[in-house]
Amino acid sequence: MVLAHGGSGSWTHWLKVIPLLEPHFELYAVDLPGLGDSAMPPAPQTPQSSGRVLASGIRTLIPAARRPHLVAFSFGAHVSTFAAAELGDWIASFTISGCAALGLPQGPGIPFPKEASTMTEAEKMAVHRRMLEILMIVDPARIDDLAVHLQAMNIRRARFRSRPFARTSEIADNLGRVRAPLRAIWGDKDQTAWPSVERRLEVLSTHHPELESRIIPNAGHWAMYEQPEAFAAALLELLAPL
Numbered sequence: 001m002v003l004a005h006g007g008s009g010s011w012t013h014w015l016k017v018i019p020l021l022e023p024h025f026e027l028y029a030v031d032l033p034g035l036g037d038s039a040m041p042p043a044p045q046t047p048q049s050s051g052r053v054l055a056s057g058i059r060t061l062i063p064a065a066r067r068p069h070l071v072a073f074s075f076g077a078h079v080s081t082f083a084a085a086e087l088g089d090w091i092a093s094f095t096i097s098g099c100a101a102l103g104l105p106q107g108p109g110i111p112f113p114k115e116a117s118t119m120t121e122a123e124k125m126a127v128h129r130r131m132l133e134i135l136m137i138v139d140p141a142r143i144d145d146l147a148v149h150l151q152a153m154n155i156r157r158a159r160f161r162s163r164p165f166a167r168t169s170e171i172a173d174n175l176g177r178v179r180a181p182l183r184a185i186w187g188d189k190d191q192t193a194w195p196s197v198e199r200r201l202e203v204l205s206t207h208h209p210e211l212e213s214r215i216i217p218n219a220g221h222w223a224m225y226e227q228p229e230a231f232a233a234a235l236l237e238l239l240a241p242l
Contacts, residue, residue: 001025002058002091006074006098006222007162009154010036013073015146017224020232025069028061030054032079034160047075047101047165051082058087067092069239070180073224074098074192075162078171085177093242095183095235096171098190098221102203103169107194110134115155128152138189138220147225175207182208183238185231187219212238 001021005013011029021027033041033050041049062068070091072080077099084094100106112134113127128151132143136151175182184204186197193200197215205211214234219227 001027001069001071002062003027003029004032004054004070004072004076004080005030005035006076007166008035008158009074009076010157012036012150012154013076013222014224015150016228017232020228021235024236028058028068030057032076032160035158036154037157040159045160047078047162047170048082050079050160052086054079055083055086058083059090064090069093069095069242071095071235072097072099074100074221075166077101078162078165081171081174081178084180085174088179091180093183093239094178094180095185095238096204097185097223097231098187098192099171099200100166100192101168101171102200103172104195104199104203106167107192125149125152128155131155132222135191136220136222137226138187138191139218139226142226172203172206175204178208181242182211183235184211184213185223185234185238186213186215187221187223187226188215188217189219190221190223192221214238 003014010031014029031038033053041053068091070080070084077096078101113130115124115127125148129148132151133140137143201213216223216227216230224231
């Protein structure tokens with residue numbers, strides 16, 4: 001199984017769910033181009049060029065006969081849609097969680113706080129905690145020190161800026177080229193899923209009427225961190241027949 005993280009993130013987006021999936025799959029949790037410890041993609045630096053890098057990496061590391069499952073979160077789904085289209089039958093399935101780029105209108109945004117060089121370390125960590133409250137985790141009680149640390153480290157290492165691509169329709173436009181069966185998992189209170197999670201699933205099913213999905217109760221955008229047991233159980237259930 002290949003795990004592709006979200007925007008301004010790294011493989012650590014999957015940290016809490018990895019131990020739950022390891023008994024069932026050999027896992028490859030990647031750093032996408034320009035994020036985490038990975039180099040920038042070749043020019044032009046777009047989700048498509050990043051997708052070519054991801055597809056090349058999968059072909060290099062995993063033989064076609066093994067047919068890995070590709071699971072992608074948020075911006076990782078944008079990159080992975082291009083990769084999945086290129087890989088064809090090399091992958092056994094494609095699972096999307098919490099993506100944008102579906103051609104849907106964006107909801108009213110809340111300004112994101114940012115670090116300033118004049119801040120103390122405690123003030124900087126407060127900025128990243130607030131960012132998690134706004135965008136990633138619906139229950140503030142689940143924002144632990146580890147989540148804040150991961151958010152801060154990921155933001156500081158991010159060089160590829162994914163937000164401008166979220167308003168496109170590139171995932172919806174390219175899903176028709178993806179031959180692998182499509183699955184989806186969403187947090188029911190995902191702050192990015194405007195106007196509704198159900199509307200997003202409708203778009204995904206346009207080119208993939210076989211789509212099967214699960215909605216995680218009381219979970220936000222970063223559902224695999226906020227509700228790892230529920231997320232892992234949903235993923236295993238969706239992939240069991242494949």
